[in-house]
Amino acid sequence: MNLKGLTSEGFEKLLSEHSMKLGFSHFGATTLRRPFSFDIYRSWLNEGLHGDMEYLEAHAPFKENPQSKWPLAKSALVFAAPYFPHPERLEEFPLKNLRVSLYAQGYDYHFWFKQQLENLCQHFRSLFPEDEFVAMTDSSPVLERDLAHQAGLGWIGKNTCLIHPKNGSLFFIGEIYSSLTLDFEAELVHDFCGTCTRCIDICPTQALISPRKLDARKCISEKIGDWFFGCDLCQTICPWNEKAFKGKLIKNEAPCENKKLLEEELRWILVTSGKQLEKALKGTPLSRAGNFGLKRNALIVAHNQSIRGLKSEIEDLFEHPKLGELAKWAHLGLQE
Numbered sequence: 001m002n003l004k005g006l007t008s009e010g011f012e013k014l015l016s017e018h019s020m021k022l023g024f025s026h027f028g029a030t031t032l033r034r035p036f037s038f039d040i041y042r043s044w045l046n047e048g049l050h051g052d053m054e055y056l057e058a059h060a061p062f063k064e065n066p067q068s069k070w071p072l073a074k075s076a077l078v079f080a081a082p083y084f085p086h087p088e089r090l091e092e093f094p095l096k097n098l099r100v101s102l103y104a105q106g107y108d109y110h111f112w113f114k115q116q117l118e119n120l121c122q123h124f125r126s127l128f129p130e131d132e133f134v135a136m137t138d139s140s141p142v143l144e145r146d147l148a149h150q151a152g153l154g155w156i157g158k159n160t161c162l163i164h165p166k167n168g169s170l171f172f173i174g175e176i177y178s179s180l181t182l183d184f185e186a187e188l189v190h191d192f193c194g195t196c197t198r199c200i201d202i203c204p205t206q207a208l209i210s211p212r213k214l215d216a217r218k219c220i221s222e223k224i225g226d227w228f229f230g231c232d233l234c235q236t237i238c239p240w241n242e243k244a245f246k247g248k249l250i251k252n253e254a255p256c257e258n259k260k261l262l263e264e265e266l267r268w269i270l271v272t273s274g275k276q277l278e279k280a281l282k283g284t285p286l287s288r289a290g291n292f293g294l295k296r297n298a299l300i301v302a303h304n305q306s307i308r309g310l311k312s313e314i315e316d317l318f319e320h321p322k323l324g325e326l327a328k329w330a331h332l333g334l335q336e
Ligand code: B12
Pocket: 035, 036, 037, 038, 040, 041, 044, 053, 056, 101, 102, 103, 137, 138, 139, 140, 141, 142, 143, 144, 145, 146, 149, 156, 159, 160, 161, 162, 163, 169, 170, 171, 172, 173, 174, 212, 213, 214, 216, 219, 221, 222, 229, 230, 231, 232, 234
């Protein structure tokens, strides 16, 4: 097999079968270079919009110059893994009424998607024994939306998400850096946001401060409001997702109206031990929040939703070393 110079057709052939089997919606490839939007990233950091996610600052030099971390890397093979409907569901997801973003309603993609990419790497290593392949998703110092845009996987929408005209935006991005050179350039996907501002208008915390600019300190995915974990509003309102999922999209536009059901799930979180919560949510993004994070979110939602039936469970946390203050605040909000 010719090791250097992967052609567009060769690449398609090599990947389409695997990619279909793995359930990826689309894929592409690009030569590695300084990201088109690196300057936007830099000024976003300079404005402090990343809040306390300090790792984003530390990642900047590697995002700007991938070869400073992976000297042999010449290209990236980029994959989109849809998460609606979730491909790796739990037999029974314990939270049915609290608002949990779609990506978190199943096993954590940092495990299964990463593993799929690792398996693909093994396959490539057998085909190209002299070349190098590294699988990554999310947590590595890669500006993934920019990379995926360059590889032709979609355009960067006003909600900052990568949107594909047929597949919408409810997909994860993962990539394989490789030492292969490419003989082709991907065709960039045109920006189809037009004059639409639905995502900006619906954001409950005005985190989208202008088109394609998000203040992460305000985003519910980072903070929380009525949502228990994450938020999808800026995506589920998007006409391109409506089109892609044709009426099947779970919109979660308003909190569940049945307060009794909310109360039951919040009670479960508040009174269950850390160990048991971990057992029930093992392997999901929610388990990464830990006992403290889950109870903290439950207290905030109980307060925001005025769930008076939880007063005594909240009082039981008054003496908790880390949650005590928050419990008192949540409790105050529940007075008549
Ligand atoms: C930090 C982070 C967050 C932060 C900040 C998000 C943000 N918008 O900045 C928080 C915690 C809020 C978050 C939330 C979510 N995240 Co997040 N997050 C990341 C992470 C780790 C880094 C993103 C980053 O660098 N942000 C800084 C900003 C400045 O960069 P950016 O978001 O990439 O935006 C670029 C474009 O907007 C571009 N740009 C702006 N204007 C223009 C104009 C043009 C013409 C061009 C070309 C580019 C361009 O410049 C920016 C810099 O390159 C990436 C993984 C990664 N390694 O990249 C995942 C990632 C972006 N997140 C992802 C997901 C799924 C989510 C959530 C949907 C999860 C949820 N439901 O709760 C939400 C979506 C909220 C939103 N609207 O972004 C996916 C996105 C997939 C997709 N289809 O876009 C990623 C890629 C993870 C993955 N591997 O799949 N996330």
